[in-house]
Amino acid sequence: MHPRFLAAFDALPSTLQTALRPILDDPDFHAVLTATQVANLQQQTQLDTDNLALALLPLAAACAVATVSHFNVGAIARGISGNWYFGANMEFVGAPLQQTVHAEQSAITHAWLRGERRLETITVNYTPCGHCRQFMNELNSGTAIRISLPQRAISTLADYLPDAFGPRDLAITELLMDEVDHGYRAEGDALVQAAVAAANASHAPYSQSHSGVALLTASGRMMTGRYAENAAFNPSLPPLQAALILLNMHGEACNQVKRAVLAEVKDATLSQFAATQATLQALGCNELLQVELHKA
Numbered sequence: 001m002h003p004r005f006l007a008a009f010d011a012l013p014s015t016l017q018t019a020l021r022p023i024l025d026d027p028d029f030h031a032v033l034t035a036t037q038v039a040n041l042q043q044q045t046q047l048d049t050d051n052l053a054l055a056l057l058p059l060a061a062a063c064a065v066a067t068v069s070h071f072n073v074g075a076i077a078r079g080i081s082g083n084w085y086f087g088a089n090m091e092f093v094g095a096p097l098q099q100t101v102h103a104e105q106s107a108i109t110h111a112w113l114r115g116e117r118r119l120e121t122i123t124v125n126y127t128p129c130g131h132c133r134q135f136m137n138e139l140n141s142g143t144a145i146r147i148s149l150p151q152r153a154i155s156t157l158a159d160y161l162p163d164a165f166g167p168r169d170l171a172i173t174e175l176l177m178d179e180v181d182h183g184y185r186a187e188g189d190a191l192v193q194a195a196v197a198a199a200n201a202s203h204a205p206y207s208q209s210h211s212g213v214a215l216l217t218a219s220g221r222m223m224t225g226r227y228a229e230n231a232a233f234n235p236s237l238p239p240l241q242a243a244l245i246l247l248n249m250h251g252e253a254c255n256q257v258k259r260a261v262l263a264e265v266k267d268a269t270l271s272q273f274a275a276t277q278a279t280l281q282a283l284g285c286n287e288l289l290q291v292e293l294h295k296a
Contacts, residue, residue, distance in 0.1 A: 184263070
């Protein structure tokens, strides 16, 4: 079991501990529960899906990197596939607060990067802030997505974001988590190709500034992230943060990134380079390669 889960695990009810231990002890557990695992946990604990997700929130919150606020927030994104994806807030000492990641963004992006195509419920241990409500409104689930909080009746995003403004108001038909391939290519090594592949699946319907990041860690692991643009602009999630979310969910420290590649469109309306470089430097990585995307 990853050390970050130990304290939260010890505080769980004994029946849930017994059911969870084989999952958490698996070295291949990377903060995702499969539909089969969820069903088995329900059977062993006699908890319905909503109460099981609420019971698991302390484990998601244990993944937080709260180096500024020291306030851990956990979230679980529940996909239509039946798989559940952990998420947690992330903060980076030495980088502007605008570069932080909220727990709901983390769980949603984690699911997106794992190939989930639609979410039905977000379970979170604190009320979603306005930033996260707007971020969720970009999803192809729309305002029908369910929001589950401890000791509260389940609501929908429409309840938390009445009279919402989103992509549909701008006649955008490509929604976050829709499957896309923008058809870019670039020549280079495996890390470059991974960044290009990430950019091809990025979500930037407002600026068309598609971008992707690939990271190489000290352990030799490769992680990728995609840009997720938002109708309200400010809640957009940069590709570096998406890659750092995946890295964190794998249980690796963000300060172990040794090399990074940013793939983005030449002369795009927006560039991720300066912010990506500054945040990586705050994490101790000074090797960032920028590559230009070209249509195949």
